[in-house]
Structure formats: structure tokens, C-alpha cells
Amino acid sequence: MLKDVNAQVLLAQIMRWSDPEEVGRNVPVLQLLADHKYNQYQQFGPGKQFVESLALWLQQFDHEDRAEALSFVRDRLVFISEQEIAHLVQLAYPDVIVQERLKLIAEESGIPPYRVGQLMSLPRFEQLRIQSLYLGLSDGAHTNDLRRASNGAISNEQIWQAYELGEAKAEDMLEELKVSLKSSSVLHPSDYIPPRFSLIWLVDDFSGSGNTYIRFDTKDRRFKGKIKKIYERIYSGDLIDPDYYEVYLLLYVATRQAIDHIEYWSERFTSEQGFKPLKLHVLCPIEKSIALSPSTDPALMSMLSKPKYYDDRASDRHISVGGTESARLGFANCSLPLVLSHNTPNNSVYALWGPEDYQFFGLFPRVSRHRQT
Incomplete structure (x- = not known):
């Protein structure tokens, strides 16, 4: 006090x-x-x-x-608290992840999407739950919180806090997937399902520009970013079924600038490479009107x-x-x-x-994940 x-x-x-x-x-x-x-x-x-x-x-x-x-x-100033992010994490599984699975099954079965109870009773609904993979794109992805918010629907063997998996970890996840598929009641004993994931959820807390996810390097004349690496992993065939897959990018918060960037460049990338399109979900979009500009904030910008x-x-x-x-x-x-x-x-x-040790430091100093050289 x-x-x-x-x-x-x-x-x-x-x-x-x-x-x-x-x-x-x-x-x-x-x-x-x-x-x-x-x-x-x-x-x-x-x-x-x-x-x-x-x-x-x-x-x-x-x-x-x-x-x-x-x-x-x-x-x-717009300040998003940990409690607000936690609320978005709580909404992610029932409001986005489950709904996308229901939509897929409705398309496959021809059952109207409003018949939720009927769709959820199908063995395919449980099968796709098991064959879902969740990858955090940064240390702010709250992957453990997402797993807990699913009330047991996401297991430890389906979720990883990074989008790049080592060979040993990938093998462990596939082995656990194989066990889960065999022990579930959704498959007939004579059925054979290759132990591969089908629904890929890429999770992150925030995107301001979208560049780290997908961008085109004009100097090197090629695409770069996390989304590109994920699709390359899909077509290696070791972890994800290249014949049946969906890729989702789930962001808790993103600016309209980032949304437009990701949608445009991911569509360019996937269509040029012959990949299935990325599906983007943003729980809390930040519209362009939030950003500072000379027209709305002339004195501040000056x-x-x-x-x-x-x-x-x-x-x-x-x-x-x-x-x-x-x-x-x-x-x-x-x-x-x-x-x-x-x-x-x-x-x-x-x-x-601005970092605390800089000549002019920020009100909320940032800790960079990049080491200055």
C-alpha cells in the first residue's frame, strides 16, 4: 500500500x-x-x-x-488479461473444434448438420476425435489449458507444445494413436485404420501481422513460415495421413490485418502446391479501427x-x-x-x-524470443 x-x-x-x-x-x-x-x-x-x-x-x-x-x-490502450485469454481457451474446444468435426461428419454422412445428437452418436465422430493432433505454435498457445478445457476429449498423446516434432516424439504419438484406435469401440476388429492423424489443429494465442505463419519471400522466390512447414510434414506421410487430412489454424486473438494476410497467402500457397486449403478460426478478432493512425490520432502519432x-x-x-x-x-x-x-x-x-535496457524503454517492456546479435 x-x-x-x-x-x-x-x-x-x-x-x-x-x-x-x-x-x-x-x-x-x-x-x-x-x-x-x-x-x-x-x-x-x-x-x-x-x-x-x-x-x-x-x-x-x-x-x-x-x-x-x-x-x-x-x-x-487495449490490455488483454490472462483471465480473458483463459476464457477464450475454454470456448475453443466446444465452440470451434467440436463444431468443425460435426461439420465434416455431416458432409460425409449426408445427415443434416442440425442433427447434432445423431452425428455425435456415429462411430466416425469418436474416430476423428482420436485422430486429431494439436500443435502449439508458440509458448503462448496454452496447449495444456486447452487439453484440460476439453474435459478429457484431448489426451496427452494428441497434443504437443511445438509445431516441429522430433522423430522419437512422433513415433511415440503414433504408437499411442494405434493403441487408442484398437482399444476404442468405434472400429470393427477386422477394420484396418493406418495409425496416422487426420485433423491437425495449429494453436496460438495472438497474431498481429500473420507473417510468421505464412509469407512469400520475394528475394528467395519461395514461401516461408510455420504453415509451410506443417504442410511439408503432412506430405512426408510419417505422422499425418496425406490422403485424408484437414488443417486448422486456431488463434485466440488476431488483428484483421493478420486475418487478411493469412487467408490470402495461405490460399495462394495451398493452391499453388496442390494442398488442401487451410481453415482459419479466430475467437477474438481485433478490427482495424483499434490501430493508431494519423487520421484518428494525429497528435499521438506526431x-x-x-x-x-x-x-x-x-x-x-x-x-x-x-x-x-x-x-x-x-x-x-x-x-x-x-x-x-x-x-x-x-x-x-x-x-x-521497448526493452528496459534501451535508451527509451516501454511502458510494458517486452522480452524478445530472439537473441540480439
Whole structure:
């Protein structure tokens, strides 16, 4: 409590709030935001909380820019908490995964899709449940939470926290799949089903641009990304049945920019290669109106463009993959005012995520998964 009071006093000093009414208009709102959400940010340094971080962040700005910076935090910031992500994870299995399986079986059987009970009673429904593979595309995929949210419908042998599987792990998963198929009541003893997965679910928490999933490298004249690698694994035939498969990309949160990018380039990739199309599901889309722009936020965008509020070290080779030299407006110029509780995406404006050891650091400093060289 004393630490909160000290941080509030520091904030008032930095903002030069001498009028008690001005303090009363601002501090309670900021403390409420901190208590409700922002203190949950997992990359704050030991003992640091939001109000203290806000005061130190604002101190970097020239005094005439501090009100605009504070207004940005109060009025434009979007913070997605761990509880909100957990809610989306809870919805994923019943609202998306089961529904896609029902849709497939309805098409195969000719049974109307609204006859859910009849479809779920078919042996094929259980068979495809067993032959579903779930792969996390990052450490934010919450694969264990997804498994628990399925109430036992997803087993440990069907889920892996990475999209690239070693040979030993793949063999173990196939062996367990073979055992599950033989021990289930959905197959006749004389039936033979090759121990291969058929429904592939690629899971991730967030996409801001879509570039890491699929992109076309104009220099090398070839496609790159995680989706490309998954399809290549399918046609190796060792883990996934190349004669019967569906590939789904399930994102808990994604921007409209990422959705449009993934849909366009994955369609180009799969059609050119003769693969079955990717099916994209986004539980919480972030529309373009959320992003900052000169037309809606002229004063804020002008302020963020000042060289003193940026560190050129952020303009590295990983940022260049998004097609820009600067990270000032985020990876691929996404210009997002977005923070995720476990880490701020680099698709957000640099002023939010700049690392703590940089000349200008962010309000919610990001921990990069890439080592700087």
C-alpha cells in the first residue's frame, strides 16, 4: 500500500499536478486500471507495478508531451488479461473444434448438420476425435489449458507444445494413436485404420501481422513460415495421413490485418502446391479501427514519431522481415496499442514495448524470443 502511495506521489510530481482536483481526476482511475488489469503484466521487473512503471515511463517524455502520452494510456490502450485469454481457451474446444468435426461428419454422412445428437452418436465422430493432433505454435498457445478445457476429449498423446516434432516424439504419438484406435469401440476388429492423424489443429494465442505463419519471400522466390512447414510434414506421410487430412489454424486473438494476410497467402500457397486449403478460426478478432493512425490520432502519432522516443537498436533483422526498417509503429507497421498480459507483442507501437535496457524503454517492456546479435 505504501509503495502504491509513493508511486502516485511520483506520478503527480512528474505530471506537475498541483491542483488536488486534477490528482483526484486521474490517480483513482489509473489505480483502478492497475488493480483490475495492468499490475498483472508478467514482464515487469521484480517488485514493480503499473503506476510506478507509468511514472518512470512518462518521465522520459518532454513535459509538453506527457499529457498526450498519459491520454494514450487512459483512452487507447487495449490490455488483454490472462483471465480473458483463459476464457477464450475454454470456448475453443466446444465452440470451434467440436463444431468443425460435426461439420465434416455431416458432409460425409449426408445427415443434416442440425442433427447434432445423431452425428455425435456415429462411430466416425469418436474416430476423428482420436485422430486429431494439436500443435502449439508458440509458448503462448496454452496447449495444456486447452487439453484440460476439453474435459478429457484431448489426451496427452494428441497434443504437443511445438509445431516441429522430433522423430522419437512422433513415433511415440503414433504408437499411442494405434493403441487408442484398437482399444476404442468405434472400429470393427477386422477394420484396418493406418495409425496416422487426420485433423491437425495449429494453436496460438495472438497474431498481429500473420507473417510468421505464412509469407512469400520475394528475394528467395519461395514461401516461408510455420504453415509451410506443417504442410511439408503432412506430405512426408510419417505422422499425418496425406490422403485424408484437414488443417486448422486456431488463434485466440488476431488483428484483421493478420486475418487478411493469412487467408490470402495461405490460399495462394495451398493452391499453388496442390494442398488442401487451410481453415482459419479466430475467437477474438481485433478490427482495424483499434490501430493508431494519423487520421484518428494525429497528435499521438506526431509525438511517437519523434526520434528521442525511439531506440534504433529495435530496428533489427527480425523487424525487417515485416517489410519495414523501423519498429517505431511495430512489426509490419501494425500500429497497435495492444498489450498481452504475458508479453507485449512487437506489433504494437515501440513506445509500449521497448526493452528496459534501451535508451527509451516501454511502458510494458517486452522480452524478445530472439537473441540480439
